Amino acid sequence: MKKSRIGKAVAALALAGFALAACGGNTGSDEATTDTAAGGSEVLSVVAAYSSAIEEPWDGVIHEALQELADAGEITYKYIDKIGYASGAFERTLRQIAEEDKPAIIMGDSFGNEESARKVALDYPGIAFVMGSGGGPAEPNFSVFDNWIHEPAYVSGVLAGSLTKTNILGIVGGIPVPEVNRIVNAFIAGAQSVNPNIQAKVNFINSWFDPAAAKEAALSQISAGADILFAERAGVIEAAAEKGLLVFGNQMDQKAISPEFVVTSNVWNMRPTVNYILDQVKAGSYTAQDLKDFSMVAKGGATLAEINTGVTGGVPADVVAKAQAVMDSIKSGVFRVDVNEGIPAGSVTK
Amino acid sequence: MIEVTQEIIGASLRIATPLALAALGELVTEKSGVLNLGVEGIMYGSAFVGIATAAQTGSLTTGLIAALVTGAAAGLIFAFLTVTLGVNQHVAGLGLTLFMISFSNSANRIMFTADGGQVSVDPWRPFNFGGPIFSQYWITYATFLIIVPLTWWLMRRSGLGLKIRAVGENPEAADVAGINVTKTRYTAILIGSLYMAAGGAFITLAFVGSFTINIINGRGWVALALVIFGRWKIGRLLAGAALFSLVNAGQLQLRLLPSFSDVPFEILLALPYLAVIVGLAVSGRNVPYPGAYLKPYKRH
Numbered sequence: 001m002k003k004s005r006i007g008k009a010v011a012a013l014a015l016a017g018f019a020l021a022a023c024g025g026n027t028g029s030d031e032a033t034t035d036t037a038a039g040g041s042e043v044l045s046v047v048a049a050y051s052s053a054i055e056e057p058w059d060g061v062i063h064e065a066l067q068e069l070a071d072a073g074e075i076t077y078k079y080i081d082k083i084g085y086a087s088g089a090f091e092r093t094l095r096q097i098a099e100e101d102k103p104a105i106i107m108g109d110s111f112g113n114e115e116s117a118r119k120v121a122l123d124y125p126g127i128a129f130v131m132g133s134g135g136g137p138a139e140p141n142f143s144v145f146d147n148w149i150h151e152p153a154y155v156s157g158v159l160a161g162s163l164t165k166t167n168i169l170g171i172v173g174g175i176p177v178p179e180v181n182r183i184v185n186a187f188i189a190g191a192q193s194v195n196p197n198i199q200a201k202v203n204f205i206n207s208w209f210d211p212a213a214a215k216e217a218a219l220s221q222i223s224a225g226a227d228i229l230f231a232e233r234a235g236v237i238e239a240a241a242e243k244g245l246l247v248f249g250n251q252m253d254q255k256a257i258s259p260e261f262v263v264t265s266n267v268w269n270m271r272p273t274v275n276y277i278l279d280q281v282k283a284g285s286y287t288a289q290d291l292k293d294f295s296m297v298a299k300g301g302a303t304l305a306e307i308n309t310g311v312t313g314g315v316p317a318d319v320v321a322k323a324q325a326v327m328d329s330i331k332s333g334v335f336r337v338d339v340n341e342g343i344p345a346g347s348v349t350k
Numbered sequence: 351m352i353e354v355t356q357e358i359i360g361a362s363l364r365i366a367t368p369l370a371l372a373a374l375g376e377l378v379t380e381k382s383g384v385l386n387l388g389v390e391g392i393m394y395g396s397a398f399v400g401i402a403t404a405a406q407t408g409s410l411t412t413g414l415i416a417a418l419v420t421g422a423a424a425g426l427i428f429a430f431l432t433v434t435l436g437v438n439q440h441v442a443g444l445g446l447t448l449f450m451i452s453f454s455n456s457a458n459r460i461m462f463t464a465d466g467g468q469v470s471v472d473p474w475r476p477f478n479f480g481g482p483i484f485s486q487y488w489i490t491y492a493t494f495l496i497i498v499p500l501t502w503w504l505m506r507r508s509g510l511g512l513k514i515r516a517v518g519e520n521p522e523a524a525d526v527a528g529i530n531v532t533k534t535r536y537t538a539i540l541i542g543s544l545y546m547a548a549g550g551a552f553i554t555l556a557f558v559g560s561f562t563i564n565i566i567n568g569r570g571w572v573a574l575a576l577v578i579f580g581r582w583k584i585g586r587l588l589a590g591a592a593l594f595s596l597v598n599a600g601q602l603q604l605r606l607l608p609s610f611s612d613v614p615f616e617i618l619l620a621l622p623y624l625a626v627i628v629g630l631a632v633s634g635r636n637v638p639y640p641g642a643y644l645k646p647y648k649r650h
Contacts, residue, residue: 053455055463055563064466176615201606204615209564212368212553216361220602223357223482234468234562242475257470257560345611 042282043076047097049108050081051090056208057234057251058147058179059109062132064252065270066107075278078103083113091116098124104281105130107274118142128286130277134178137288145273145291147179149251150186152266152297152304154337155327156248157190159263159307160228162319163246167197170221171344172214173204173232178341180232183250183266185340187230192350194322200348201226211235219243237262246311253305260312265305272301297330353482354603360482361599364557366591367490368393368549372573373580373587374501375545380577381505382538383518383642387443388428390570391450392543393550396420398454400547401554401561402461404471410555413471414548417555421547422540424450429539433532436646447570455563462561473559487556489548497545502584504541514538519641531647546570572626579630581637593629598622 046066054063063079070077078101083093090113097106098120109132110117121129121142133144160169169191173180188200201224203217214235221229222243229240229247231254240247241258249255249265273294280286295301304327309315329335372389379386386392396417404413424446431442462469478485505511513534516524521531549569554561572594580587601618604610610618 053563055455055459055468060466203602203605204619206616206619207564207567209562210567211558211560211562211565213567215558216365216599217602219361220357220599221606223354224603224606234560235558238473238559252466257468346605346613346615347608347611349608 043074044105044278044281045076045101045103046070046078046105046107047101047103048077048079048081049083049090049093049097049106050079051083051085051109051111051113052081052208054079054081058132061147061251061268062107062109062270065274068271069274069278085112088116091120094120095123098127102127104128105277108132128277128281130273130291137290139288141286142288143277143291145270145295147251147268147302148182148292148295149266149268149302150182150339151330151337152302152327153183153186153250154190154193155304155323155330156230156264156266157187157192158194158326159315159319159323160187160230160246160248161191161193161195161198162322163263163315164191164195164198164228166225166227167195167199168221168225169198169200169228169230170218170224170226170236171200171202171230171232172217172221172236173202173344174208175206176204176343181341181343182339184230184232184344185342186337187248188344188348189338189340190326196350198350200344202344202346202348205233209234211238215239244312246313249305255305255308259308259310262308263311263315264307267303267305268295269301269303270295272299297327298333356482358596358599358603360485361602362592362595363483363486363490363494365598366595367487367493367557368552368569369573369576369594370588370591371493371497371549371552372546372570373576373591374497374584375542375549376573376577377542377580377582377584377587378501378505378514378545379539379542380643381518381582381640382514382535383521383640383645383647384429384432384535384539385439385443385644386425386428386539386542386546387440387574388424388446388450388543389443389546389573390566390568391447392421392424392546393553393570394447394566395424395450395454395550396547397550397554397565398458398561400551401469401471401559402457404555405462405469410471410474413555414551417547417551418544421543421550424547425540425543426536428543429536432646433535433539436648439644439646458561458563468560468562470560471555473554474556487552489552489556493548498584498588505584510534510537515640517642517647521642521645521647525647525649535647546573549573575626575630578637579626579633581633582640590626590629594622594626597625 050059052059054060066077069075083090105128107130125140130143137144191198201221205213211234214233215238218236218239229236231237232250237247237257240261246263247261249262254265255262273291399420400413400417403416404410428446431437432439476485476487513529517531517534525531576590579590601621605618
């Protein structure tokens, strides 16, 4: 009797331990080899702390930029993701990084963990804290960035508004936070700028990941007449491909998912932000600031992926030219896309 | 209007497919007296292993088989813990779910997402027999035309079904009557796990064709609720799945109507859950749990 009880306890513990071990934050690291590269220039160490997973496109973009630099030997990079939003978890992780890794720069996303991130930053003024945030910068060392791809989204809208035949566009978003709303609203505004009859159908799935729900929402928009889709979230491109409709990607170039139907994507690129921070830290002139501009079109932080004229049905040259002209006027600063962070309604008309 | 209604019904059948499969699997399991809270995890792990295998081998069928094998393996581990060792079923089930999800996410990162990619396949396409209602994936047709009647026959007419119900109601009496309680419960858990695995594989191999983290997003928990909603009866369980899926498909269309444009979308998204909760509140009182629910059986 006693023996079997011990057996049970061991089995249960083993399973629980297994599960815990597997679900704790994953860490990845590149060997922190040398502090100086061959050329003698300083190799800074960067540690990233992500509340969500690097598979989440928002964190994925930051991770990709840092990983590229690490692969090129320009920084040493280590990350911890899936820290989550449990009380104290993010603060504990940041303090541990600051105490044990002593990096030059800590990057990450402080959405939902805003207060703890700012508290830790105050205690380590020698480290540059560069965090994705909806808030403002804080002296001496807390800088903020965010994704601002509403400009390419507007140009995508220009393309969609020119290409639609039914004048109905379908848009599926994750959760209507300002970062999502301004992209969706800019897409609609772009479409309406070239086609005042545009009717936009907008669904939110209230999750960052549920491709099945996103696809179902997209299919409902198609049955309501939408002939072009905007995939703010995963799952929508799959719906477009199944129904043979054109679709716009988001966050990174998503052409590879369906080369026949993805016209272009609104791409966020974190390299300009990271490069700027590295330069500032190396020069000893780093201060807290809002890095918004480095994630916009003018400085290359936001781009429109190459327009895929090979999609089914093609994209007429005059439409490409029109989109290009709008992009150029954004780049040159002549035209500014409105930032509208209100929650879009389910059915939007001009 | 007729077209929209057809679209809604067609969509509900799609939405209901993984829910019905997982819930039927849970029903078979629970009828034997075992609660399997690993349903979410089994769906998740099978969804991942299915598409990972399909992507590597280029064969959706091989992917489906791998998903079923994953479900069977997870079911056997769960059966060993709960039936042979008599471990607390809540702990074992939740542990299994945590493990399967974390295992899949880790494997996904190592195999596919480390370089910023995602695993995808060219999925099964719907067969169109005319109209939105009859444009469904083969797994959906198989679920409602073959698996549902087969499960009904299994539980109500077959010898195995009788044994499953017997060990779920009164394992002592079943044992006295010469039924091998352990073997019967293992069988029920195994059958149930295969159903759950098929439900998970449907999402990656047919409906979506790709895998991202959170792919199941609580559908396993909905399946658990549907079993209670259905009071362990197949017909009522399907009615619950139909209600949930119809309201779900309906609210998606509702959101797009200009007149509902300004209703907070959260309210619309909550409607299917509200419908099931209301249904449960109206009809779910005095729920006849299986007699030996949650009770491990040991000969004394």
